[in-house]
Amino acid sequence: MLGRKLSFTFAAACLAAVTFSSPAAWAETVEVKLVAKEVDLPIDNKGTMARMWTFDGQVPGPLVRVRQGDTIEFTLSNPDDNKNSHSMDFHAARVDVLNEFGSIKPGETKTFTFTADYPGVFFYHCGSDPMIQHIARGMFGAIIVDPADEDALPPADREYLLVQSEIYENPEDLGAMMANEWKHVVFNGQAFKYDPVHDPNASRYLEAAPGERVRVYFVNAGPNEFASFHPIAGIWDKVYLSGNPENEMTGLQSFTVGPGDAATFDLISPVEGANALVTHSMRSALSGAIAVMMFSNDVADDAGKGDNIVVR
Ligand SMILES: [Cu+2]
Numbered sequence: 214m215l216g217r218k219l220s221f222t223f224a225a226a227c228l229a230a231v232t233f234s235s236p237a238a239w240a241e242t243v244e245v246k247l248v249a250k251e252v253d254l255p256i257d258n259k260g261t262m263a264r265m266w267t268f269d270g271q272v273p274g275p276l277v278r279v280r281q282g283d284t285i286e287f288t289l290s291n292p293d294d295n296k297n298s299h300s301m302d303f304h305a306a307r308v309d310v311l312n313e314f315g316s317i318k319p320g321e322t323k324t325f326t327f328t329a330d331y332p333g334v335f336f337y338h339c340g341s342d343p344m345i346q347h348i349a350r351g352m353f354g355a356i357i358v359d360p361a362d363e364d365a366l367p368p369a370d371r372e373y374l375l376v377q378s379e380i381y382e383n384p385e386d387l388g389a390m391m392a393n394e395w396k397h398v399v400f401n402g403q404a405f406k407y408d409p410v411h412d413p414n415a416s417r418y419l420e421a422a423p424g425e426r427v428r429v430y431f432v433n434a435g436p437n438e439f440a441s442f443h444p445i446a447g448i449w450d451k452v453y454l455s456g457n458p459e460n461e462m463t464g465l466q467s468f469t470v471g472p473g474d475a476a477t478f479d480l481i482s483p484v485e486g487a488n489a490l491v492t493h494s495m496r497s498a499l500s501g502a503i504a505v506m507m508f509s510n511d512v513a514d515d516a517g518k519g520d521n522i523v524v525r
Pocket residue numbers: 266298299300339340341347352
């Protein structure tokens with residue numbers, strides 16, 4: 214995870230020390246550096262490989278986590294052994310699309326800054342041409358902006374990030390992407406990555422204990438499909454649109470998250486057993502977008518905590 218632990222400028226520390234009465238006083242400048250990497254990655258539990266375009270060689274890219282009011286000093290590098298131009302579009306930023314979000318060629322580096330004004334969970338992605346292909350090939354991730362008011366959300370016992378996306382059989386086939394002819398819809402880059410029920414090759418799943426508040430940060434990368442995010446055998450206790458505490462809804466069965474959108478979903482199970490987190494669009498779910506959430510009193514202490522928010 215990239216975020217507040219990485220950088221804390223001396224100037225911000227001094228400012229914080231003298232003006233602690235304002236919630237923004239603790240704002241930091243957070244350096245985030247990502248590298249565009251064109252690499253081969255597994256797209257299923259069997260290890261089927263595909264050429265992906267990524268941030269830092271991961272799908273989704275590293276989770277960026279900051280606090281509302283922080284200034285993010287972001288640097289993107291595009292190494293000269295890449296073949297394509299790349300860029301960064303943070304949905305948590307308010308900047309100039311032609312400037313900050315503009316593409317850089319292989320061999321180039323660019324830096325821009327923005328302040329995280331709104332709390333929530335936001336998509337980030339490469340916006341280079343053709344954007345549909347840069348997203349379909351895996352060039353995306355999430356930024357969590359924790360609220361300045363630390364009591365704005367009920368405390369979560371465990372947290373997980375799921376990013377939905379489509380995988381196309383031939384990542385060079387732009388026509389198939391435009392025709393929406395995807396092969397799999399997946400969470401966190403691989404078909405049935407967290408679903409040992411449907412895939413005997415799957416070894417990972419999400420975990421929590423009964424009674425715990427489990428917070429799932431859900432991002433839909435698309436590039437095309439909507440998500441109808443539903444916990445099979447459960448009910449969302451709270452849903453926060455874009456993850457903003459002011460956008461709170463209660464007791465939902467499913468909630469639609471369109472491409473390029475995100476929401477925060479809180480789940481509490483009164484019993485031991487499993488829920489299956491799916492997009493209830495069945496063609497999508499049965500092609501790979503199912504994640505098992507196991508509720509057990511024997512849950513590992515560190516599951517869904519710290520860097521385990523992203524189960525790699
Ligand atoms: Cu790109």
